[in-house]
Amino acid sequence: MKTFLITGASGAMGSAAVRKLAGEGHTVWMACRNLQKGEMIRRQILRDYPEATLYLKALDLSSFDSVKSFASELKEEGVKLDGLFNNAGTMNRYFTKSRNGIETTWQVNFLSPCLLTRLLLPILSSDAHVDNMVSLSAHYARLTKNFPLSDEKGFTQLGGYAQSKLALLLYTLELSRRVPQYVNMSDPWIVNTPIIHLDRWFDPLADLFFRPVCYSPEKGVRPALRALFSDVRGKYFVGNSIRDYEPKYSKRYDLQDVFAQVETFLMTIAPLEAL
Ligand SMILES: NC(=O)c1ccc[n+]([C@@H]2O[C@H](COP(=O)([O-])OP(=O)(O)OC[C@H]3O[C@@H](n4cnc5c(N)ncnc54)[C@H](OP(=O)(O)O)[C@@H]3O)[C@@H](O)[C@H]2O)c1
Structure with missing residues (x-):
């Protein structure tokens, strides 16, 4: 049996993943920003x-300090991981800055999962699996030269979200070439969860007509669960297929340069061994 860490474990797909893995007998560390909500989910699954062996730990991805102390505590406790599922995500309606002065969606969806992964590499077994949750929206985004984005001008809810997922996709492609672990990404398609509530006038209509045709969280998280057990690298799991997006994105972006920019930034946050 294996040990997994899941971020956003109190969310719709996060909790579905915890339930599935716990049901199969795996140990799961549930990383949640809201411990009360996380504990409620933990108890439901334990019922x-x-x-099942389920541990709960606080993690707020909008704070680099929280990411750093989360990772150091796991290390101090001697935890060893066979899998990391970077599932947590947000889609902020308005431009807001985190306490680190970074646009929140960008930090929660992209910079913090990268930082978390980098800090946890020493406790991930060499044949561990890492899955980063991306999104269909990434394919419609473009990254501009001025990333990491912290500029209110031009920010849109869907645009900022899609850019954060595209950045995560590009980082995942390059990271998968540099570490021994199996690093991949997954796209759940469109899933009936709280994140698709956009804080707009049409939400009630979407709830009525759109949500019923979306995937359930249990179905949406299937590609991620497959990625957590598949010995491939740098692949994109969606539906029942495993796609190779490396050629498409390496034509459009200099993956090594994107990776280097992110790494340079992360190294200002925490001392990391160069990869
Ligand atoms: N639903 C879709 O159609 C869809 C499509 C493509 C990709 N995705 C991605 O799938 C992932 C899971 O989302 P979901 O659809 O299951 O929605 P969800 O239920 O809203 O789950 C999002 C999770 O992220 C957590 N989270 C948000 N901000 C955080 C922060 N600052 N620190 C730590 N955790 C934070 C939330 O915590 P709380 O539990 O405290 O709210 C929640 O557990 C996300 O990465 C999302 O972008 C979803």
Whole structure:
């Protein structure tokens, strides 16, 4: 049996992943920004699987300090991981800056998962699996030269979200070439979860007509769960397929340069060994 860490474990797809893995007998570390909500989910799952081993730990991806202390505590506790699922995500309606002065969606969806992964590499077994949750929206985004973005001008809810997922996709492609672990990404398609509530006038209409045709969280998280057990690298899991987007994106972006920019930034946040 394996040990997994799941971020956003109190969310719709995060909790579905915890439930599935716990039901199969794996140990799961649930990283949640809201411990009360996380504990409620943990208890619900334990009611169905009393033998499950589920640990809960606070992680707020909008704070680099939280990411750093989360990773150091796991290391101090001697935790060893076989899998990391960077699932947590947000899609902020308005431009807001985190306490680190960075646009929040960008930090939560992209910079913090990269930082977390980098800090946890030493406790991930060499054949561990890492899956980063991206999105269909990434394919419609473009990254501009001025990233990491912290500029209110031109910010849009969907645009900022899509850019954060595209950046994560590009970083994942390059990281997968540099570490021994199996690093991949997954796209759940369009799923009936809280994140698709856009804080707009048409939300009630979408709830009525759109949500019923979306995937369930259990179905949406399937590609991620497959990625957490597949010995491939740098691949994009969606539906039942495993796609190779490296040729498309390496034509459009200098993946090494994107990676280097991100790494240079992350190294201002925490001392990291160069990859
Ligand atoms: N639903 C879709 O159609 C869809 C499509 C493509 C990709 N995705 C991606 O799938 C992932 C899971 O989302 P979901 O659809 O399951 O929606 P969700 O239920 O809203 O889950 C999002 C999770 O992220 C957590 N989170 C948000 N901000 C955080 C922060 N600052 N620090 C730590 N955790 C934070 C949330 O915490 P709380 O539980 O405290 O709210 C929640 O657990 C996200 O990365 C999302 O971008 C979703």
